[in-house]
Amino acid sequence: MRPEVLRELSRVTDSRILLCVLDGLGGLARPETGRSELEEADTPNLDILARRSALGLTHPVGPGITPGSGPGHLALFGFDPEEYNIGRGVLEATGIDFDLGPHDVAARGNFCTVDADGRITDRRAGRIATELSAPIVARLNEIRVDGVEIIVRPVKDHRFVLILRGEGLSDRVRDTDPQAVGVGPLPAQPYVPDDEASVRTATVVNRFAAEAAKLLAGEPQANMMTLRGFAAYPNLPSMQDLYKLDPAAFAVYPMYRGLAKLVGMRAYASGHAFADSVAALGEHWDSGHTFFFLHFKPTDAAGEDGDFERKVQAIEEFDSHLEGILDLKPDVLVVTGDHSTPALMAAHSWHPVPFLLHSDNVRVDDRAEGFSETRCGAGSLGTFLAKDTLTLAMAHAGKLTKYGA
Amino acid sequence: MRPEVLRELSRVTDSRILLCVLDGLGGLARPETGRSELEEADTPNLDILARRSALGLTHPVGPGITPGSGPGHLALFGFDPEEYNIGRGVLEATGIDFDLGPHDVAARGNFCTVDADGRITDRRAGRIATELSAPIVARLNEIRVDGVEIIVRPVKDHRFVLILRGEGLSDRVRDTDPQAVGVGPLPAQPYVPDDEASVRTATVVNRFAAEAAKLLAGEPQANMMTLRGFAAYPNLPSMQDLYKLDPAAFAVYPMYRGLAKLVGMRAYASGHAFADSVAALGEHWDSGHTFFFLHFKPTDAAGEDGDFERKVQAIEEFDSHLEGILDLKPDVLVVTGDHSTPALMAAHSWHPVPFLLHSDNVRVDDRAEGFSETRCGAGSLGTFLAKDTLTLAMAHAGKLTKYGA
Numbered sequence: 001m002r003p004e005v006l007r008e009l010s011r012v013t014d015s016r017i018l019l020c021v022l023d024g025l026g027g028l029a030r031p032e033t034g035r036s037e038l039e040e041a042d043t044p045n046l047d048i049l050a051r052r053s054a055l056g057l058t059h060p061v062g063p064g065i066t067p068g069s070g071p072g073h074l075a076l077f078g079f080d081p082e083e084y085n086i087g088r089g090v091l092e093a094t095g096i097d098f099d100l101g102p103h104d105v106a107a108r109g110n111f112c113t114v115d116a117d118g119r120i121t122d123r124r125a126g127r128i129a130t131e132l133s134a135p136i137v138a139r140l141n142e143i144r145v146d147g148v149e150i151i152v153r154p155v156k157d158h159r160f161v162l163i164l165r166g167e168g169l170s171d172r173v174r175d176t177d178p179q180a181v182g183v184g185p186l187p188a189q190p191y192v193p194d195d196e197a198s199v200r201t202a203t204v205v206n207r208f209a210a211e212a213a214k215l216l217a218g219e220p221q222a223n224m225m226t227l228r229g230f231a232a233y234p235n236l237p238s239m240q241d242l243y244k245l246d247p248a249a250f251a252v253y254p255m256y257r258g259l260a261k262l263v264g265m266r267a268y269a270s271g272h273a274f275a276d277s278v279a280a281l282g283e284h285w286d287s288g289h290t291f292f293f294l295h296f297k298p299t300d301a302a303g304e305d306g307d308f309e310r311k312v313q314a315i316e317e318f319d320s321h322l323e324g325i326l327d328l329k330p331d332v333l334v335v336t337g338d339h340s341t342p343a344l345m346a347a348h349s350w351h352p353v354p355f356l357l358h359s360d361n362v363r364v365d366d367r368a369e370g371f372s373e374t375r376c377g378a379g380s381l382g383t384f385l386a387k388d389t390l391t392l393a394m395a396h397a398g399k400l401t402k403y404g405a
Numbered sequence: 406m407r408p409e410v411l412r413e414l415s416r417v418t419d420s421r422i423l424l425c426v427l428d429g430l431g432g433l434a435r436p437e438t439g440r441s442e443l444e445e446a447d448t449p450n451l452d453i454l455a456r457r458s459a460l461g462l463t464h465p466v467g468p469g470i471t472p473g474s475g476p477g478h479l480a481l482f483g484f485d486p487e488e489y490n491i492g493r494g495v496l497e498a499t500g501i502d503f504d505l506g507p508h509d510v511a512a513r514g515n516f517c518t519v520d521a522d523g524r525i526t527d528r529r530a531g532r533i534a535t536e537l538s539a540p541i542v543a544r545l546n547e548i549r550v551d552g553v554e555i556i557v558r559p560v561k562d563h564r565f566v567l568i569l570r571g572e573g574l575s576d577r578v579r580d581t582d583p584q585a586v587g588v589g590p591l592p593a594q595p596y597v598p599d600d601e602a603s604v605r606t607a608t609v610v611n612r613f614a615a616e617a618a619k620l621l622a623g624e625p626q627a628n629m630m631t632l633r634g635f636a637a638y639p640n641l642p643s644m645q646d647l648y649k650l651d652p653a654a655f656a657v658y659p660m661y662r663g664l665a666k667l668v669g670m671r672a673y674a675s676g677h678a679f680a681d682s683v684a685a686l687g688e689h690w691d692s693g694h695t696f697f698f699l700h701f702k703p704t705d706a707a708g709e710d711g712d713f714e715r716k717v718q719a720i721e722e723f724d725s726h727l728e729g730i731l732d733l734k735p736d737v738l739v740v741t742g743d744h745s746t747p748a749l750m751a752a753h754s755w756h757p758v759p760f761l762l763h764s765d766n767v768r769v770d771d772r773a774e775g776f777s778e779t780r781c782g783a784g785s786l787g788t789f790l791a792k793d794t795l796t797l798a799m800a801h802a803g804k805l806t807k808y809g810a
Binding site: 028029034036057061062063064065066067068069070071072081082085086087088091229342344345348349350351352373374377378382383384 | 406407410414461766768769770771772783784785786787788789793796797798799800801805806807808809810
């Protein structure tokens with residue numbers, strides 16, 4: 001459905017939607033057992049819930065498309081990930097709780113090691129520890145290029161964020177990171193040679209790089225830096241504006257809180273473990289919000305590490321919290337993932353993602369024997385695009401009026 | 406996914422995708438047995454493969470749309486058949502290995518028999534044999550209409566192709582074939598009366614028709630001709646350009662080779678029977694191509710003839726070649742059709758088409774009991790648009806990078 005129509009159809013009600021995102025939930029069966037992580041996991045609570053829910057599978061972006069974290073979540077928040085994309089630089093900035101402004105262009109920075117000829121010998125400067133890199137970042141933060149405010153913030157280890165703040169900047173600038181060793185960092189170049197803002201931004205970046213080279217020259221490891229993923233502040237409509245929701249986010253990792261903030265969610269302090277996030281959710285459950293996003297990271301982390309057993313345990317950990325989550329009595333509960341991260345692949349993948357929607361008025365797949373890729377694939381919701389998740393949830397929450405007379 | 410995004414995501418790898426198209430594969434159950442052609446067929450190899458594959462159904466163009474061969478194949482090659490269409494004339498020209506140029510307009514020609522009053526008595530001139538029609542075609546090829554090069558080439562039996570070559574021509578010209586007996590061929594007319602190129606083209610066609618009438622007057626059967634499906638050269642992007650694939654086609658029938666060539670495939674000599682095509686595929690398997698299109702015609706031919714049993718046998722014939730095909734060890738194997746041709750309807754139809762994708766990293770529908778419309782309808786891939794086939798195949802072949810950060 002087109003956003004402008006959804007905006008017309010949506011209405012404010014007190015009902016509450018809870019979206020639980022198990023990051024990288026979808027998996028692949030181990031050949032030895034024929035069972036995926038979710039099928040291997042002992043999930044008594046999810047299995048009971050599945051029999052009282054509608055099941056399906058989602059394509060986060062589209063068939064065959066492997067999404068990054070940005071598109072995977074934007075889709076679940078009701079935004080077409082083909083239309084809206086969030087650049088790497090913005091994700092990195094949101095990931096350290098840096099509040100980007102409308103005139104900001106952000107880029108991901110990497111410290112690297114170069115030899116006497118300026119050729120990169122280590123793209124990550126020996127994965128220099130944050131304690132060592134943070135003071136260097138502080139020195140980069142002192143660099144001034146006239147007319148443009150320059151902000152440099154540490155992320156973790158060899159990673160930092162560069163933010164250029166000023167009027168007339170553009171993110172249509174190519175990476176300086178050559179993504180290879182044996183060559184020097186590339187000069188920043190505008191995508192389009194005669195675009196004034198891109199040319200200006202590239203010039204600023206190159207001056208910054210030249211100053212950084214001088215400042216870093218004496219460092220044993222981090223004696224140079226590269227930049228990639230230049231991205232301007234994305235002007236996303238808010239969930240308030242599009243869907244008349246009052247949304248709140250609970251996530252341990254700053255990047256997911258940042259993503260949520262970009263679409264208008266209030267992001268709450270969510271502690272260091274999932275139990276903390278669940279507790280924070282409980283505390284703010286009655287504070288007037290009508291949409292709650294609860295993020296669970298360990299499934300993806302284990303999947304990315306290729307650790308099948310740990311992903312199984314992560315799913316079981318989530319399952320153990322489900323009773324507490326259900327005690328909140330959300331009018332609509334969705335349990336799904338932002339994409340698949342099969343442990344067998346140790347990476348994000350394109351495989352459709354298990355999806356479960358529970359509410360009083362849902363048409364239940366009561367013959368489902370539990371919650372898994374296979375069972376969801378046979379679910380009554382079929383295989384659909386993740387961007388339809390919010391509309392489905394709102395419908396079941398009584399938040400969408402009739403379309404047409 | 407938008408083509409420009411797919412172009413960004415696609416990357417060159419050595420992995421090989423094999424797309425087997427069983428033309429007109431989809432069928433309908435006979436009321437007496439409740440079994441479709443595919444369900445009636447004894448297909449041990451497909452059944453085993455199905456259990457190690459992901460299954461689904463495809464809409465070649467969209468729900469309820471019956472496709473011709475052009476859209477059905479274009480979709481499988483990764484082109485939106487709503488956006489790109491190939492006219493009949495172009496299909497016929499490609500079908501005889503005629504290489505159209507950018508200033509060509511082609512039309513399908515039929516010899517017909519007319520009575521003394523010029524009314525058509527046989528739309529196909531008694532299906533006059535090629536040996537008899539080819540010399541007549543050669544005479545038509547001598548016709549000159551000033552300023553426009555006229556090329557006439559035999560196809561088979563009563564069929565030929567007319568190509569008009571010159572600047573300022575248009576394919577917006579109506580058929581001269583009335584698709585009926587008892588009436589005379591129609592004059593060519595421009596779609597839009599005041600479009601200069603269309604008017605000029607119609608005038609050229611009518612002069613050609615007048616000359617042809619004189620030349621053919623003495624023929625016992627083929628004493629007139631009709632034209633239909635005027636079509637200009639389609640400027641399709643290539644699979645190389647859009648998807649960075651190096652594609653090859655193996656098809657007995659020239660039309661399918663022609664279709665493949667229009668999207669950049671190298672079309673190889675593929676013999677007269679499917680076994681020849683499989684052999685040719687094997688010979689060229691290691692020649693550097695990364696995408697292989699293997700076409701199987703007998704399913705459609707039997708379906709079009711309304712011959713249920715022969716379609717069953719055709720499916721069994723394909724099945725008998727499957728082991729040899731699997732021996733090539735494609736990284737991704739897709740078995741599907743370009744549309745349904747139920748023998749019960751003796752025509753192309755809109756019914757969704759069985760789809761099977763096999764690869765090492767596929768999420769298998771291991772509870773599938775075989776390969777059929779019903780089983781594919783319960784498959785984990787759901788019912789999707791055929792234009793997503795290539796994206797799915799490329800994902801499983803590791804040829805698509807992540808979308809978004």
